[in-house]
Amino acid sequence: MPANLTPQYMEAEEAYKRATTADEKIAAVEEMLRTIPKHKGTEKLQADLRKRLARLRAEGRELRKKGKADPYCVQREGAGQVFVVGPPNSGKSALVGALTNAKVVVAPYPYATPLPVPGMMKFENIQIQLVDCPPISASNCPPALTASMRTGDGVMIVLDASSDSCLDDLDEQLALLRERKVIEDAKRFLIVASKIDLPDAAINADILAEACGEAQLVRVSTTSGHGICELPEIIFAMLGIIRLYPKPPGKEEPDQNSPVTLPAGSTVADLAEAIHRDLPQTMKGAKVWGSTRFGGQLAPREWVLEDGDIVEFRT
Numbered sequence: 001m002p003a004n005l006t007p008q009y010m011e012a013e014e015a016y017k018r019a020t021t022a023d024e025k026i027a028a029v030e031e032m033l034r035t036i037p038k039h040k041g042t043e044k045l046q047a048d049l050r051k052r053l054a055r056l057r058a059e060g061r062e063l064r065k066k067g068k069a070d071p072y073c074v075q076r077e078g079a080g081q082v083f084v085v086g087p088p089n090s091g092k093s094a095l096v097g098a099l100t101n102a103k104v105v106v107a108p109y110p111y112a113t114p115l116p117v118p119g120m121m122k123f124e125n126i127q128i129q130l131v132d133c134p135p136i137s138a139s140n141c142p143p144a145l146t147a148s149m150r151t152g153d154g155v156m157i158v159l160d161a162s163s164d165s166c167l168d169d170l171d172e173q174l175a176l177l178r179e180r181k182v183i184e185d186a187k188r189f190l191i192v193a194s195k196i197d198l199p200d201a202a203i204n205a206d207i208l209a210e211a212c213g214e215a216q217l218v219r220v221s222t223t224s225g226h227g228i229c230e231l232p233e234i235i236f237a238m239l240g241i242i243r244l245y246p247k248p249p250g251k252e253e254p255d256q257n258s259p260v261t262l263p264a265g266s267t268v269a270d271l272a273e274a275i276h277r278d279l280p281q282t283m284k285g286a287k288v289w290g291s292t293r294f295g296g297q298l299a300p301r302e303w304v305l306e307d308g309d310i311v312e313f314r315t
C-alpha cells in the first residue's frame with residue numbers, strides 16, 4: 001500500500017467500489033488517476049489504474065456496439081422494466097397496446113412482433129416500462145432475447161385462455177424461462193390469462209389458476225376491457241417497489257409527482273444513499289411521515305420505510 005493517498009483519492013476509490021455502471025466506473029477511475037499523488041511510491045498503482053481505465057473504456061465501447069447491434073436489447077426506463085412474454089398470438093401486443101403508448105402491431109397471425117417494443121405504463125404517479133416481446137417457444141427462442149429479459153425486473157407470461165393448449169403453453173413457457181434463468185425462485189413474474197371474453201376461456205382460466213399454484217394469475221380481455229384497469233396496480237405490487245417522497249426541511253409539502261422508487265424493505269439510509277452518495281455520512285437524522293407512529297417522528301437510519309413515506313433529512 002503506497003503511502004500518502006489523499007482523502008480525495010480514497011473517496012474516488014469508494015465511488016469506484018459503489019459504481020454499478022460502466023460509465024460510473026470509468027468516471028471513478030479517472031478521478032482516482034487525477035487525485036493520486038504522483039511520486040515513485042505510487043507508480044505501480046498509477047500504471048494499474050491506467051490499465052484498468054483502458055480495459056473499462058474498451059468494454060464500454062464493446063457494450064455500446066452490442067447495444068446497437070443487439071436489437072433485443074431494450075434501454076430500461078421508469079420505475080421498473082417488465083417483459084411481456086408468451087407463445088404466438090396469445091394477445092401480448094394487444095395487452096401492451098392497451099396499457100401503454102407503445103406502437104404495437106396486433107395481428108391474427110403469429111410473429112407479427114419480430115423484436116421487443118417498449119412502452120410506458122402509468123401507475124398513479126410513476127411510470128413502469130412494459131416490453132412487448134416476440135413469441136417464444138421450445139423450438140424458437142433466441143438466446144439474445146432471453147438474455148435481454150434477464151436484465152429486467154419482472155416478467156408477465158400471457159396465455160390465450162380460449163386456447164385448448166393453454167395449460168401445455170404454461171408448462172412450456174415456465175420450463176423455457178426457468179431453463180434460460182429468466183425466472184428463478186426469486187424473480188418476479190405474473191401469469192395473465194388473456195382473451196377471457198371468448199368461449200371456454202373462463203373454464204380454462206380456472207384450470208390454469210390451479211396449475212399456477214402460488215404464482216398469481218390475472219384474467220384479462222383487451223376486447224371487453226375485463227381486468228385491464230386493475231393491471232397497473234398488480235404489476236406495481238409484483239415489482240415489490242415503494243415510492244418515497246424526500247422533503248427539504250422547511251418546505252410544507254414534498255413533490256408528489258416525482259417519488260424516489262426503491263425496493264421494498266429499503267431503509268432511511270438507503271433513501272439517503274439514493275438521493276446523494278454523501279448523504280448517509282452527512283445526515284444527522286431523518287423525520288418520517290407515514291410508517292412512523294407519529295407524523296414527523298425522528299427515525300434511525302435503519303428504519304424500514306413504507307410505500308408513500310415522506311422523509312425529511314436533517315444535515
Ligand SMILES: Nc1nc2c(ncn2[C@@H]2O[C@H](COP(=O)(O)OP(=O)(O)O)[C@@H](O)[C@H]2O)c(=O)[nH]1
Pocket residue numbers: 086087088089090091092093094095105106107108109110111112113135194195196197198220221222223224
Ligand atoms: N377476443 C379477443 N381477441 C384478442 C384479445 N387480445 C388479442 N386478441 C386477438 O388475438 C390476435 C393476436 O393478438 P396479438 O396481440 O397480436 O398477439 P401476440 O402475438 O401475442 O402479440 C389478434 O387477432 C387480436 O385481435 C382479447 O382480449 N379478446
Ligand SMILES: [Mg+2]
Pocket residue numbers: 092093094105106112113132133134
Ligand atoms: Mg405480438
